[in-house]
Amino acid sequence: MTRVACIDIGTVTARLAVADVEGGRVTRMLKQSTICNLGEGLTRTGMICEAAAGRVLACVDSYLAAARQARAPRICCTLTSAARDAGNSDALLAELAARGLHAQVIPGEVEGSLTFLGVAQDFADREILVADNGGGSTEIAVGSMGAERGLALDRVRSVDVGCRRMTEKFLSAGDPPSMADVERARRWARGMFDDAVAAEGVRELAPELMVTTGGTVTSLVAVKLGLEPYDPRRVHLAELSREDVEALLARFASATEAERAAMAGLQPKRANVILGGTIAVAALMESCGFERLTVSESDLLFGLSICAAALADGGASPLGWEPDLSELR
Structure with a gap:
């Protein structure tokens, strides 16, 4: 059994999963979800606003604490549509990197x-x-x-x-x-x-x-x-x-x-x-x-957990694409 933590930052919600994976299947998962509205105003401005970024970072801080408490040794972080579209996503990625996360803006x-x-x-x-x-x-x-x-x-x-x-x-x-x-x-x-x-x-x-x-x-x-x-x-x-x-x-x-x-x-x-x-x-x-x-409740976080656990075990991701894992300290 391999335990991993995954954070997914979407346009409306930011979510955490701490998952136990065995044989390529999630056997147990603890999930948290927070409406942060990262995409607030993005359609009009093309940018992530300061308030939305602040909400996401505060949420991520709480998720990191929860993942450490759950004794997950490794964590990955993905961002989706809002981060793909925004002209200033790099600033948010830099803040996530300062927290030890190798955050990835993933293609659709x-x-x-x-x-x-x-x-x-x-x-x-x-x-x-x-x-x-x-x-x-x-x-x-x-x-x-x-x-x-x-x-x-x-x-x-x-x-x-x-x-x-x-x-x-x-x-x-x-x-x-x-x-x-x-x-x-x-x-x-x-x-x-x-x-x-x-x-x-x-x-x-x-x-x-x-x-x-x-x-x-x-x-x-x-x-x-x-x-x-x-x-x-x-x-x-x-x-x-x-x-x-x-x-x-x-x-x-x-x-x-x-x-x-x-x-x-x-x-x-x-x-x-x-x-x-x-x-x-x-x-x-x-x-x-x-x-x-x-x-279905078995969403992206399940797929991300399976890929992360495969890499943590020294194997290959079933998708070809690989999450970027970092150590949780």
Whole structure:
């Protein structure tokens, strides 16, 4: 058994995993998640603002302390869409390096591959479409993983559609936003996804099912079930129909941000972006031709932990891409 710690810094959330990995599978994981909104204002300015960077660094400090307390000997750190887009990401990377982290801004295709690796643990020998609906982008991956064939990724594509990007681009003029703005956002997302799905031949690959990860879809399950407190055991592998998603979309679209923040099952800090995220999920289901989706908690952090543990054991990453590990002291 190998224990590793992983930090993933996304556009909306920063997350920590301390995982035990054995035989290429995560056997135990402790997770923490904090809404830091690194991508705040990024669509407008193209830069990470000082306040957002400060929130992330304070969060990372607490995560480092938690990882040390959990006696994880090694740690890695990835950053995704917001850091890819921002013109001043180097300043944040320098602050992370000062804390002993070899932080990596990963391409969208690596992000999608890591997520697929995590999700596929629960779907052996099945051809699946995995979608990671994030704050700044959505990663789409199609493939399978099994004992004999191993990991087989047929397609991986990153699309710049995410809940914060959607919110800042289309949904910030009113509270609640106008139905015209909601429809504009949906048409834009549908067009982006249609182009990606056609270019990659996703429908022709005919995956059996669509599995999704990310704070939007886990929140949709939590709101549907009225989960207070949040219970990952009830969210993991839960299903949502297209009718479920459309009903939740209508509910969020007709509510103010304050009303959304008060909804059972929704983190108040996610109230600002949940409508944009739900529009993205609805558009993606339409583009890919799925009437149902399965929600997974086994996301990028699972895939990242598997790769990190393989390297820590002196082996090779199953993806080819390698996380940059540092010692935790």
